[in-house]
Amino acid sequence: MTERLERLCDVCGNLGFNDGGDGFFYCTRCNSQATDFVDTGVDDADLNAFDGGIYSTTQTRARPRQEAIVAEQISQLKASQSQYQEILKTMDDYNDDTVNNGVGPTDPSDFGSVQETITSPDSYYSEIRKRYVMGVQIMVQLQCKALVEKFNVSPLIVGLTGPIWLRYLAYERVMADEWADEVIHESQSQIQGEVGEFKPLAKHKAEPHNLLGKRAIPIWHRSLRSKIPLSCSLAISFLVCHIAREAILPTDIVKWTLEGKLPYFAAFLEIEKQLGPSSRACPISASCMFRPTQAISIQKLESFAASIGRIIGLELPAVNFHAIASRYLRELSLPVEKILPQACRVYEWSMPPELYLSDNESRLPSRVYVVSIVIVTIRIVYDLNGGKWEMMLSRPSAEEDVALHNSDHFDNMLNEEEADFDALRLLQILETKYSEHKDIYDYAQDLASYLQYCKDVVFAGINSSCEDREEESIIEELWDFYQKNKDVEPSDGLKKSKELQGGGSNYGTAEDGANSPGDNKSLHDGQYFNESYKDRAIRQLKSNMEENRFCYIPPSKHTQKRNYGYIRYSRKKDGAYIYAVHADYYILLRSCAQIAQVDVRTMHHGVLTFQKRLEQLDNRIDYCLHRKLPGDFCDFCCC
Incomplete structure (x- = not known):
């Protein structure tokens, strides 16, 4: 009978050791040997044995090579996390030697043999599990390498990846001995009642099946992808960047993944190159096993990373507010040296808990609260409480200079105070950035980039079906034809049709900012023909606000005469929420x-939430300052 001890493993933290029959005890999860206790009992047949028995000091148990490698890797990870990539390479080299030599490890049972002769179902699930786990591990390694080399992320993330990945792997318990049986029993429990006899297909006859006649190989594979999805690699990559205090956001990870700059959709090619082709025990191709079917959403990525940090017991810090806020200010071309110090003071004073990652997918993203602090700070510094934008439209030369891009002329016509000048310049920059900013992926810039993206990412691993290069020659001819004609100007007839479509009026086009697509009717009925530039700009802004369920509030007549301070906006529910701003x-x-x-609207909701927190802090401080303690009385009047 196998003796079981309830002890914690020093390597993976598992509770439980089994007697190996040789005087030593081994972890039920990672099969590492316990170093602090042994079985001192001696068998009667070994007492008078000539060679001293199995407990003789002259005899030692031959440890399998695979177990020694795993134990060595874990000790190296604990000693120096910077050697994580070298350890992975050592594992891959050993697996390549195993496949080429045809000799696989016999113990521990977690790593099955890849010989052509398969004698038990253990060989199947062990090989499938080993190949999948190592493939995901290689995917994480490739992503960290790309983050360091392509996006200048700190190499510190390489050392952080190892322990996080191993802890997450230990939590999911896919390396446990009972994992395979539990998955099979779960697949059989879906149908109740008697099960009839089944006859497996001839080509799958040697494979294990459950009682319902379903193949066990896809069942184990689906369980692995459910417990350790491929998207966990992206979540771990983002999590280590968050711990390393890098200004990397979930939006960056998703964008780089879709562009193919971060190995994810086409990572199976490199994984297959390192792990080798599929074996008989694991007949699943690398494309089927390691190619994601869809991209992960931005919100799901952040919540997934927070969930991993929570289940493995990490105390995650808040986001790096200074780095992220300065990055957003630079992207908006706003003065960082004027806004950022004030924003950091507001952040340090309020310390909103929303800046910590949350595994609640329904909660607003942390970056929304970072930007909310920046918005509140900008409104305070520049006194943006209504009327400044209309003041900019009322300039005498605003109607001639529609876009307000002539900064020299714009500077000369300003006679207001410096605060008003800064506020008007700020609004000018924001309007320009809003019209210019287009988050276009790199592969969508031109046809050449898109075709290269399809070749490297979308259709990765698909080779030409024509060996005589007939298909390649046709592609080359079509490509040469495109290169010769891509810069040809449209015909005169096409130009005339565009002019007729635009109405042939000197009123302007939508690109000039003169009228939006919904204003074409004004060219015929003359409703807006005589309106000024200010009226036209306000009408377009109202139209844009109504699309987002916002309501325009005109500036007060006393806005520029009296300072009402910071204005807090609210929302009104009339069937749906309407925001008046x-x-x-x-x-x-x-x-x-x-x-x-x-x-x-999501951004506005984040600002309202943060403003509510600031108001609560103000009320608490005011209450504490005006509250008198029981012994706080005047010595003369006792009041």
Whole structure:
């Protein structure tokens, strides 16, 4: 009978050791040998044995090579996390030697043999599990390498990846001995009642099946992808960047993944190169095993990373507010040296808990609260509480200079105070950035980039079906034809049709900012023919606000005469939420929402939440300052 001891493993933290029959005990999960206790009992047949028995000091148990490698790797990871990549390479070299030599390890049972002769179901699930786990591990390694080399991320993330990945692997318990049986029993429990006889297909006859006649290989594979999805590699990559205090956001990870700059969709090619082709015990191709079927959403990526940190017991810090806020300010071309110090003071004073990662997928992203602090700071510093944008439209030369891009002329016509000048320049920059900013993926810039993207990512691993190069020659001819004619100007007839479509009026086009696509009717009925530039700009802004369920508040007549301080906006529910705001705030809000890649209403909700927290802090401070302690009385009047 196998003796079982309830002890914690020093390597993986598992509770439970089994007697190996040789005087030593081994972890039920990682099969590492216990170093602090042994079985001192001696068999009767070994007492008078000539060679001293199995407990003789002259005899030692021959440890399998694979177990020694795993134990050595774990000790190296604990000693120096910077050697993580070298350890992975050592593992891969050993697996290549095993496949080429045809000799596989016999113990521990977690790593099955890859010989042509398979005698038990253990060989199947062990090989499938080993190949999948190592493949995901290689995917994480490739992503960290790309982050360091292509995006200048600190090499510290390489050392952080190892322990996080091993802890996550230990938590999911896919390396446990009972994992395979539990998965098979779960697949059989879906149908109740008697099960009839089945006859497996001839080509799958040697493979294990469950009682329902289903193949066990895809069942084990689906269980692995469910417990350790391929998207966990992206979550771990983002998590280590977060721990290393890098200004890397989930939006960056998803974008680089879709562009193919971060190995994910086409990573199976490199994984197959390192692990070798599929074996008889694991007949699943690398494309089927390691190619994701869809991209992970931005919100799911952040919550997944927080979930991994929580289940493995990490105390995650808040996001690096200084780095992320300065990055957003630079993208908006706003003065960092003027806004960032004030924003950091607001952050340090309020310390909102929303800046910590949360595994709640329904919660607003952490970057929304970072931008909310920046918005509140900008409104305080530049006094954006309504009327500034309309003031900019009321300039005498605003109608001639529609876009307000002539900064020299714009500077000369300003006679207001310096604060008003800065606010008007800020609104000008925000409007320009909003119209210019287009988050276009690299593969969508031109046809050549898109075709290269399809070749490297979309259709990765697919080779030409024609060996005589007939298909390649046709592709080359079509490509040469495209290169010769891509710069040809459109015909005169096409130009005339575009002019007729635009109405042939000197009123302007939508690109000039003169009228939006919904204003074509004004060219015929003359409703807006005589309106000024200010009226036209306000009408276009109202139209944009109504699309996002915002309501325009005109500036007060006393806005420029009296200072009402910071204005807090609210929302009104009339069937759906309607937000009434000034133009200054809305222009700032939509630019920040665009740069943070969230909806304008979502961004506004984050600002309202943060403003509510600031109001609560103000009320608590005011209450504490005016509260008198029991012994806090005047010595003369006792009041």
